[in-house]
Amino acid sequence: MTRFQNPPEGTSQDALAGLVAEAVRQALMQHGVLMEAEALICATAMAGGVAAALPFLPQAQRLAITSFKGSWTGLASEFFRAMAEKIARAEPRDAGSRDENPKIGAGKPIARPFAELVSELQSMLIEDWAARPVHRRQAGPRHKRGVGGHHQSEIGLVLARSSLPRTGWPRPHRNAARELGTLKTYTETRFNFGDKNLVTSNGEVDTNPAANKAPDLHFAWIQLGGLRVGKDETPYDQFIGYAGNVIQDTIIPYGVKDTNVVSYYFDVDGGFSGVISLEEGSGVTGTIDSYVPHVVGGLKYKGDWGAITGVVAHDSNYEEVAGKVRLDVNVSKELSLFVMAGYGTDDNLSDDAGNVIDAHGRGFYKPWGGNWAVWGGGTYKFNDKTAFNLQASADDDKNYALAANVAYTIVPGYTITTEVDWNHFGHFDDGTPFGNWTKADKKDSVGGIARFQRNF
Structure with a gap:
């Protein structure tokens, strides 16, 4: 799979699956593996589908799946081995009967023509086997x-x-x-x-x-x-x-x-x-x-x-x-x-x-003071890395606030945000039945925050 692990530019998933299927067919013929035409077509198509799935998955899902099998070669081999065992269990064979059909997997004979088992193979999906919980x-x-x-x-x-x-x-x-x-x-x-x-x-x-x-x-x-x-x-x-x-x-x-x-x-x-x-x-x-x-x-x-x-x-x-x-x-x-x-x-x-x-x-x-409250603001993106954010708010109890920050993404996944906040406690001098929500110790307060955030 080495030359198919990254999709060529402009190549669709179906096209990549066809390329892999053809490569598998030639490899089987080159090594003298004898299979009837219908079995060969089905096997190569499935191999192409498995291989073509990898490059088009998001990177996080590729890492998640490969983490529990180690490599896509092992994943594909285990998948086809499981399919062969499923077929063998589906149709037991008499010991004295004559085997006129090709063998697949670990030497397991197929008692019925391959065409009759195609629907069973197709119903066994990769995610039915591979979607085990991974963290x-x-x-x-x-x-x-x-x-x-x-x-x-x-x-x-x-x-x-x-x-x-x-x-x-x-x-x-x-x-x-x-x-x-x-x-x-x-x-x-x-x-x-x-x-x-x-x-x-x-x-x-x-x-x-x-x-x-x-x-x-x-x-x-x-x-x-x-x-x-x-x-x-x-x-x-x-x-x-x-x-x-x-x-x-x-x-x-x-x-x-x-x-x-x-x-x-x-x-x-x-x-x-x-x-x-x-x-x-x-x-x-x-x-x-x-x-x-x-x-x-x-x-x-x-x-x-x-x-x-x-x-x-x-x-x-x-x-x-x-x-x-x-x-x-x-x-x-x-x-x-x-x-x-x-x-x-x-x-x-x-x-x-x-x-x-x-x-x-x-x-x-x-949770606001009084019957009504209002918030407004927005975000302006200077470029892909830098954004300015602003919020203004007020409530019926004569409280007002402003918050503004600049968020700068140094590299993807690592952002530094510096923020300044202002709070006006309208009833600091005379008290209010709605209480002191921010625990302010003065009528007007100013504060600041610096956040270093790593997302992964």
Whole structure:
């Protein structure tokens, strides 16, 4: 396979498969391997398909597959050996019968004409044999509320059965997985070391020592088709999108995120997609206090110009409703802009005297101060390596914030981001029932972050 391991420029997968098949046919004839014409055609076509699959796979999948067999030569040999054993098991042969058919593999005779077994061979797919779980590293969703010195790594994806390319073999009697959709699994655990603000009983910052923080199981879900079950970020935040490409995008918070979910995602013709989700919530005020889950729904329309998205959520603990709408616009290849607005009811959230657990006006789906909040900003790409990101935000409780950064990718997979943040705490002097979200110790605060991030 040495001269076929990289596809020649302008050569299609089918053409490469034909070249390999012809090379295999000539090699078999040269070494005196006698096979009937139909068997020879089938064997060479399969060999061509196996060899041609390699160069057209993404690099990550090639490394994943070869990691457990060592080489594609061994993979192909093991595959054909397994096919021969399958055929031998399918039709046992009497010891005294006369063998008039050619032998394949480890000297195993074929009792029936080769043509009658073609469909059986074709139904034995490469991914049915080769798609054993293999671990690889993959960069996942970005860290949202990190501090300087962030290092990110995720492990846990397996080679999907549907990820290997098709090379034209008929595939009768497909299993139920094809009808139900693709099976996906994703897990991510985060480990952070950094400063941690310790506050007094009245909410003021006391000290902020550096220490290891508790491990964070951020994602751990299984999805079959559109149905996702497990630990995830609520679609109330994930489906509509984060508030810009800045590190501190929650100075004015737009969502709490962490929850167990039973979510269903669906696509509709014409660029529409949607989601409906039943959720447990998290935290003291966010976790459901009965068998009634929180409910989230979302709808999106996406085109080449951008997207319009809306989400709505019902908080089953406090019987409140909140929603957000968002507009994304691709102004040019370099410039993209967004604006997002949120509104939520808060009568029960603010009724501390009548609540078993006081929420102080902030709920799981309405974490901002007051009834409304707005976020806006965008990204400008100077070139393939450098981007400028900006976000501005405000809420009904007279809090305002700005965040801006420059992200520079030194080499693929290694990015340095420097960011400056400004926070205005509107009720620093007179207090507010919505509390001090950022733990600010002055009316106007300025901070900075430098992040060195390696994705692999």
